[in-house]
Amino acid sequence: MATKAMYLSVTSQSLFSSTATTKNVRVRSFTVRCSTGAASTGAVATAPWKVADARLVLEDGSVWKAKSFGASGTQVGEVVFNTSLTGYQEILTDPSYAGQFVLMTCPHIGNTGVNIDDEESIKCFLAGLVIRSLSISTSNYRSTESLSDYLSKRNIMGIYDVDTRAITRRLREEGSLIGVLSTENSKTDEELLEMSRTWNIVGVDLISSVSCKEPYEWVGKTGLDWEFNTSQITGEAFHVVAYDFGIKHNILRRLASYGCKITVVPSTWPASETLKMKPDGVLFSNGPGDPSAVPYAVETVKEIIGQVPIFGICMGHQLLGQALGGKTYKMKFGHHGGNHPVRNLRNGSVEISAQNHNYAVDPESLPDGVEVTHVNLNDGSCAGLAFPQRKLMSLQYHPEASPGPHDSDQVFDHFVELMRKEKKST
Ligand SMILES: NC(=O)CC[C@H](N)C(=O)O
Numbered sequence: 132m133a134t135k136a137m138y139l140s141v142t143s144q145s146l147f148s149s150t151a152t153t154k155n156v157r158v159r160s161f162t163v164r165c166s167t168g169a170a171s172t173g174a175v176a177t178a179p180w181k182v183a184d185a186r187l188v189l190e191d192g193s194v195w196k197a198k199s200f201g202a203s204g205t206q207v208g209e210v211v212f213n214t215s216l217t218g219y220q221e222i223l224t225d226p227s228y229a230g231q232f233v234l235m236t237c238p239h240i241g242n243t244g245v246n247i248d249d250e251e252s253i254k255c256f257l258a259g260l261v262i263r264s265l266s267i268s269t270s271n272y273r274s275t276e277s278l279s280d281y282l283s284k285r286n287i288m289g290i291y292d293v294d295t296r297a298i299t300r301r302l303r304e305e306g307s308l309i310g311v312l313s314t315e316n317s318k319t320d321e322e323l324l325e326m327s328r329t330w331n332i333v334g335v336d337l338i339s340s341v342s343c344k345e346p347y348e349w350v351g352k353t354g355l356d357w358e359f360n361t362s363q364i365t366g367e368a369f370h371v372v373a374y375d376f377g378i379k380h381n382i383l384r385r386l387a388s389y390g391c392k393i394t395v396v397p398s399t400w401p402a403s404e405t406l407k408m409k410p411d412g413v414l415f416s417n418g419p420g421d422p423s424a425v426p427y428a429v430e431t432v433k434e435i436i437g438q439v440p441i442f443g444i445c446m447g448h449q450l451l452g453q454a455l456g457g458k459t460y461k462m463k464f465g466h467h468g469g470n471h472p473v474r475n476l477r478n479g480s481v482e483i484s485a486q487n488h489n490y491a492v493d494p495e496s497l498p499d500g501v502e503v504t505h506v507n508l509n510d511g512s513c514a515g516l517a518f519p520q521r522k523l524m525s526l527q528y529h530p531e532a533s534p535g536p537h538d539s540d541q542v543f544d545h546f547v548e549l550m551r552k553e554k555k556s557t
Contacts (some may be wrong), residue, residue: 136284156485170283179342183198184199185197185288186312186313186320187210187290187312188320188323189298189310189552190309190310190327191301191308192324194320197261197292198290198292198294200265200279200286200291201260201286202287202289203288203314203315204314205313205314205315205318206258206259206313207258207326208232208258208312208332209230209232209307209332210232210302210307210308210309211307211387211489212236212299212464213233213234213235215467215468215470215485217243218283218469218535219241219260219462220245220250221276221379221381222235223287224249224251225487226341226377226378226419227377227419227445228253228256228257228258229258229337229340229377229419230257230419230420231258231332232257232258232259232260234261234295235261235263236296236299238262238295239266240264240278241265241278242266242269242270243269243273243274243521244269244270244273244275244276244486245275245277247549248273249273249533250326250380255282255285255339257287259290259312260287261293261295262290263292263293263296265289265291266278272374290312302464303463307463307464307489309328309331309332311323311324311330327516333421333424334423336424336425337418337424338377338398338418339398339425340430341376341418342376342377342418345397346394346397347394349393350387351384352387352388353385353388365372369390370394370410371391371392371393371394371410371413371550372396372414373386373393373414374415374431374447375395375398376416376428376446376447377417378395378417379417379456379529380533381531381535382444383395383414384531385530385537385543386543386546389544389547391412391547394410399427402430402434402435406439411440411550411553412441412546412549412550413435413439413442414441414442415443415444415446415448415525417446417448418516422452422490423459424466426451429454432453433454440522440523441523441524441525442525442549443521443523443525444530444531445488445527445528446488447526448460449527451523452496455497456496456498457492457494457501458496459493460468460491461490462488462491462512462554465487465489465490466507468486469484469535469536470508470533470536471483471484471508472509473515474505475504475515476504481508482536482539483538484514484528484538485529485536488527488528491513492516493513500520501517502516502518502519503516504524513527514527514528519548524545
């Protein structure tokens with residue numbers, strides 16, 4: 132029995148680069164070489180733990196040392212914090228995070244791994260992931276891959292062992308900040324700071340880079356465990372044209388589960404082509420970035436308003452607000468998380484909702500006749516609109532709840548009702 136200190140020597144470049152699977156439990160493993168003291172020669176004592184090898188430099192001049200996982204390199208983006216306790220994979224694949232680093236306030240991330248069913252789009256569009264603690268094991272019957280391997284394959288940078296509470300407080304006080312994440316020692320802090328101060332996300336069209344390029348028919352519903360509103364589902368097929376500004380798949384799955392046949396079209400698809408298809412309704416989806424940077428999309432929305440029933444979600448809601456003559460503004464640090472209370476002003480109920488947005492519609496700027504249907508109870512901002520005369524409704528948040536609570540699911544039924552009423556009247 133060795134009594135002297137035993138040294139572990141990490142042989143792989145990353146402490147966590149390989150995994151072993153036993154009954155769906157994946158544990159990070161590393162190869163060890165032991166030295167028991169005087170008898171052994173030539174053993175190199177290398178620290179077995181990973182040391183800080185990355186920096187997050189924020190535009191306010193603060194520098195945060197961290198440990199990297201996933202891809203390496205240098206990446207710039209806007210840092211936002213997300214308060215969801217679960218659902219990191221859906222967050223990673225939400226196209227609305229393009230150009231942003233998502234900092235998870237939940238300290239323990241990675242424990243459920245990732246799986247093919249929880250993807251919300253075809254890839255990860257975000258700039259990177261910032262977390263406090265990367266789980267040392269993955270334990271979930273649905274898991275097929277570790278978070279670390281998943282991010283490496285998708286070339287997305289991640290950091291852990293960083294004080295996410297301190298950064299969140301800073302973002303709450305100063306507002307969203309641009310940051311640069313780097314694993315490259317050759318770059319000085321000053322260079323990274325300069326990068327963060329010369330990069331901007333406001334006024335940039337981000338939806339065109341995440342939208343599909345050609346129209347396609349969507350096939351696929353949510354699984355049986357989602358059918359909590361089965362009495363509402365008629366099976367009657369309404370044809371919906373869905374504008375893809377960065378659409379999340381669960382919006383499409385939920386619409387399909389509510390009996391809709393869906394044609395997804397690119398962000399630049401002309402309104403005239405949409406109207407030629409004679410849809411029962413049009414959906415304007417969620418999407419990344421500044422709604423004021425995409426006037427062509429506002430024009431498309433304007434041309435469709437009043438022609439057919441419309442449902443706008445998040446970016447779609449903001450574009451509707453602008454198309455109606457209203458204004459949008461950038462919020463201090465936005466809403467990102469699965470625990471935002473919203474009041475439905477029509478019936479007084481409170482829904483706990485999933486949200487992800489940095490911009491909001493200014494209700495004061497909207498013309499007469501537009502009804503604010505929902506408000507965010509954390510800050511009183513506009514969370515939903517309706518304009519019954521023009522057959523439209525919209526939500527600033529995510530009723531498809533992936534990830535997040537299902538309280539707002541019935542809104543899909545309201546959209547179906549809007550289409551049914553219109554069909555009957557024509
Ligand atoms: N989820 C979304 O559609 C986001 C909307 C918009 N890009 C924002 O950040 O406010």
